Amino acid sequence: MLNDANIFTTAASRQKDSLGCVSNQLHKDLELHTGEFTFYRKCRREQNTSEVATPPSDRGFLIGVSLAAGHRRRIMSGNRSTLHDFEKDSVYVRNFEDDYRADLHGAFDFVLVELSHAFVTNTCYERGGSAITGFSSLLGKKDPIFGHLAQVLALTLDSRSEASPLFVEQLGVALGTHLIDRYGKVASESDKKSRRLSSLQETRAKDMLLARTQGSISLEEIASACNLSRSYFIRAFRETTDRTPHQWLVERRIDRARDLLKHSDAPLSEIAIACGFADQSHFTRTFSQLVGAPPGTWRRETRK
Template sequence: MLDDTQTSAATAARPKDSLGCLSSHLYRDLELDTGEFRFHRKCTRDNKASAVAMHGSERGFLIGVSLKTGHRRRIFSGHRWTSHDFEQDSIYIRDFADDYKADLQSGFDFVLIELSRAFMANACYERSGASVPRLAPLAGHKDPVLGHLAQVLALTLDRQSEASPLFVEQLGVTIGTHLLDRYGNAPPQSEKKSRRLSSLQEARAKDMLLAKSQDNVSIEEIASACNLSRSYFIHAFRETTHRTPHQWLLERRIDRARDLLKHSDYSLSEIAIACGFSDQSHFTRIFSQWVGVPPGAWRRQACN
């Protein structure tokens, strides 16, 4: 029988992931790393208790969003601790610079967003002129906005082969902006102030979106060409066109696909590639969502 010292040593020797979770407890463990942002889906199969312990580092900030109700954890600070219950859309915020120790007293299903310190510093400076980003640590706080974005991220992580880099970048910037506005040291910008692109900026942005295939253009490139920050550009583009850049580009691709379906003999797989979709199944799924019927059915109706 193992004594306490042997048990502790055995536990410490068990493999852990990059966030301190015991890998053996996870039945779903997904990751999408863009450099600036790292998105995770961590899910346990049962309610086994586990623990997380990590030393401070310069990795940046971690935001966890619970996808379901029922998780409970005890977070330690020195010799003190606090307990937190997580419902669906409950979040926690960690600064990786701080040591972290927590007992996870039940199972969980979380989307986790890791934002690099460099990204947060740049975003903070763009919004307020402050050079040092700060996010107030918290746990168990409900945030429906992040809850909605986490659901989108969960679907994106499940279909990484179809994930648009443009869309993923938009998500990361949107999440970082929301965090700074609501929990950080950057004063929120007035929503009443009009933020629209000039006609020249709008034309330049649309030209750049259309000129690059397969989303090989970044929000940062387009915003820089318009002499704007990324967060400002995304808001201004949406206010000007009533679409996010990714939505606007998808509409153009769907329009192009409809034209080819009606006026060409290309196969569905050829149209999918010509319009910038990853494959025929991706094209069929997106076309059906936007138009309401699959492309094959739409072609038959349009050509009758």
């Protein structure tokens, strides 16, 4: 559910946005953040060429739907590249676990929705389906259902302050559910086993992740210590633990916070810092989402 902290932002002042686009070249650059979704409107009128690039991460998946024809992009993968033309209602999906590089040619107008791994996992579970590992290639494929939903979402995002938070979130659910139902790929058991970390790699990765409480290590360093690429490590960690590295680390921090809340009288601000949270507000918000009650309330109830 959206709350007062979920606001629209205009990113014109940034050189590169979170999707790798050059912000000052965009005619429209809107973002709306929620717990499980981030919505974007990216529009460029000029017929120029630019490059986008994002390194592997565990952010989840991105659906992009073209609102107009005339855009072309070249996708690079290793030493190979493929060229794709986008018409109205053309779609693409990015897995943030992959290293993404592309050249964008000409004007474009896209609505994009970023889905968290938690949304994908929970939706599969709630609908009684098998877990999925990714999605079928949709580069340039036209999908009228995505097209209609994107048109409504574009109008809603453009209205900004008039946008109904609940309605926007429901559009995200509709887009994500259609993606999962229509294009989700179910991994075979042999595929799942082949991508798991070994016991040694799992132990090493978890120990190094816990060291990130002080912000002293990166996913790149952990992957290297496991003799894996960053993108492969992220996939293998998720197959092994059913969590992304970030999700696993947050849960461990909450476990430590519970222990401190139960067995110490330290103020919440000190516990937040000791457990690796940016501040007390961040700690309270995350604790409430995972545990179901604010830390102060949980402490009082536990000590009764």
